[in-house]
Amino acid sequence: MIRRLRALDPLLCLPAAALCAAGVVLVWSSTRSAIDDTGAYLTRQILYGLAGLAVMVALAGVDRWSLRAWGLPAYVIGCLGLAAVLTPLGVTVNGSRSWLNLAGLQFQPSEPAKLALVLALASLLGTASDDEPPGRPGHAAARLPAALGLAAVPLGLVMLQPDLGTALIMAAITAGMLVVAGTPWRWIALLAALAAGAAGLAWWLRLLKPHQVQRLLVFADPSADPQGVGYNALQALETVGSGGLFGQGLFRGDQTGGRFVPEQHTDFIFTVAGEELGFAGAALLLLLLWAVLWRGLRIAMRAASPYERLVAGGIVCWLAAQSAINVGMVLGLAPIVGVPLPLLSYGGSSTLTCLAAAGILMSIRHDPRDALPVAPDVRIRS
């Protein structure tokens, strides 16, 4: 137990816990005037946060060999979860079949699936080596098709729900990890071109659901549909904007209190911070998120092995993409795709998965006392 607590990284632990606490308060504020069970959201989010912190502490003490062993099983379980959503076990919310109902407990398998994808890709790409001769299965370039195939399964399952937001995050994870893995730039450029082509094709073949098309169109012009989808974008901007420099004060925002922003406690939690805490508070939250990611990247930098570096890098890419898309859509920089804001949004699946990721980052952190003598790390640190 002591060993586990010692494994906690204060520079990661503190901002993550602070974000969790802020999330609880913001969820409280955004649901303070809910018509149904006021307070239930607060209680549940506190429980999720505590459970998540426990998971984080537990995972922080895991040794790197166990972590590596979990990669494949996590991936298989994650994919099974995503597949189960499409069976009668799944529950449709807001047009997407993203929820699994197990014994009265609802959760979103797509959240842990992101983490599972990170672990699986890391085990695939982390064992490759540029020293192997080209053409051999061990060579990094040879692993690229395998990595894409690995990512395609959960991504495809998520698109079937359909959940455009999670699909985008998974694509970002894959792209980010390929970059971190040292894939040659010409391969990456080719992939980017292919992705763009595929996106164009999807648009042309009308593979997207009408509500997804609508969201993208509204992003181009928020006032196009002020009563429908544009309402969400417009209200989010008005709510954030009316916070000004120092905000209306916690629990005192009229937009938040009047429940003008739909899905405010989940995907639009950042609007609460914007209105009630102002630029000062919202910027502080962004800085805390950035601190978590920065710390994650420091951990990646000092990771003992390519596998761990890739896990840390993948987690950072995932959280960064998700934060940027979420805040971006609130601020009108990105289309409205439903992704929660890591550590802040209401929801058990998201909170638990994010804190688990933080725990994994801590377990990767190179502890000088049980460090293996790895020369490049020493060089970097000096």
Add this chain to the structure above:
Amino acid sequence: MRSRIVLVQVLVTCLFCVLLGRLWQVQVVDGDRYARAASADHVRHVVVPAVRGRIVDDHGRPLARNRTAMAVSVDRTVLARLPDGGRDVLRRLASLLGVSRRELAARTRLCDAKPKKGCWAGSPYRPIPVAEAVDERIAMRIVERADRFPGVVAELQPVRDHPQGETAAHVIGYVAPDDRSNVATAPVGRDGLEAAYEADLRGTPGSRELVVDSAGRVVRTLRERPAEPGATLVTSIDSRVQRATERALEKAVRSARKRGRVADSAAAVVLEARTGRVVALANLPGYDPSVWVGGIDPKVYARLVDERRGSPLLSRAIQGQWAPASTWKVTSVAAAVREGRPLTGSYDCPGSYRVGDRDFRNYGGVGYGRMDLRRALEVSCDTIFYRFAYEMWREKPKGHPMVSMARAFGFGAKTGVDLPGESAGYLPRGDWDAPGHAANFSIGQGEVLVTPLQLARAYAALANGGTLFSPRVGKRVVAADGKVLREITPPVAGRLPVGRKTLAYIRQGLSDVTRTGTAAAAFAGYPLDKHPIAGKTGTAEVFGKQDTSWFASFDRRHVVVVMVAQGGNGGETAAPAARDIWSAIHRVEEK
């Protein structure tokens, strides 16, 4: 691999810088704009109606005041949340209030781009009034069975109350919703004093800024400015005299009908001769102003303006116009004296007088021999005036002196009374081709039309020595806290171009009318020694109808003019009514 991590580091940091920059732009640079848009979404401005001021008579007796009545309103936001959208509640409410379901549904529908008839143009956050002045027992059934009527509110609301019933209904006027405004406001004065003094009576509505949630429910009150109640209008109406005037008209019409007259309508005006204030102003047929409370029934309104029912909404004393007949002769005498006819001269009053190629006859064709002008007024000799008119026509064919004198007496122009919708009457230009028109004009027949109020103020000028007032009903405006805001004095509209002596002479001539002249019968037994009353009867011929009966009378302080349309002879119908009014003014006990 590490260089790739550094790349990610740079990328992530850049991403967050972009987000921070955008956050600054949205919250600080454009913050005000978004805040305004947001407050337009969640702040609602609600008008708090002001309590309307009272209208009281000269002694402080209320003519129009407010009383609270049960009003039923429907809250759309509550109905909208019911499973059936409130259809069931509206159905129950319609049968309780006794209105059709369709009408009730229409009244609770919000006006949109294409407003439908009866739709609610007011704030969707305010309960929509569907019935005012509801019977208390019906309202209590709504209050007691609140579970059967969710979203229906029955509450006390001020409505206009007329404690004296029909008294002075035309003078008071009425309030009704302002249909020119597309925003629902408090009812505004639409006629009578209610309209003329709208700005004083209305008060200043207050406002309330409410914070609402996305469902439109009120969360809290942001700001509140209380309404300022309207001021009280003190009038110069004496409701005792007013009632007596109305009763006198009713009695006169009743007895005229017994004598076989049509007597379809009547009007009377009582003025203070020396100030130009209106003491009483009555019209027949009248109506009960309570029909306006709670919105008038279109069927009732149609009756009020129906000509066959005598258009009870019409205020004949200021809006009706008739030929003045012999009451007109005072202007003719004044014109004759001004044109050089000796005031105290002696004139021949033959049975008929030839004007041009036509014989103009006295009433009944009787000749009275030689007489002075006083006597001419007293017995109402016509032929003397025919001669005057004919001679003047020959002397001044381009502008007949009698017409300009009539204009100086205020005829042919609105009196400027503080009541809306006044008629100007009619005066010819006085450049007739045929002298017969001038002859007719001299005795108030033919082309001339006057309103009872015009005649009354002309007689007031005669009585007060020549000052022509613009009459006023309003006397002062008093704030709700008792402070006098404004004194209202009838403005002087002009001076009669008639000498003091002439006026005194005419007054003297008219004072004999009630003793020995055409109104002697009507004033038989009246204590004229104590309360001398001068007057002039008039019997105007109207083509195709019975004669208009006039009596214009005055003493030192008051003027009483009575007109009964199709009432017959002036001395027979109008003069007795005037006597009843005088009895009330002088507090004479009649047997």
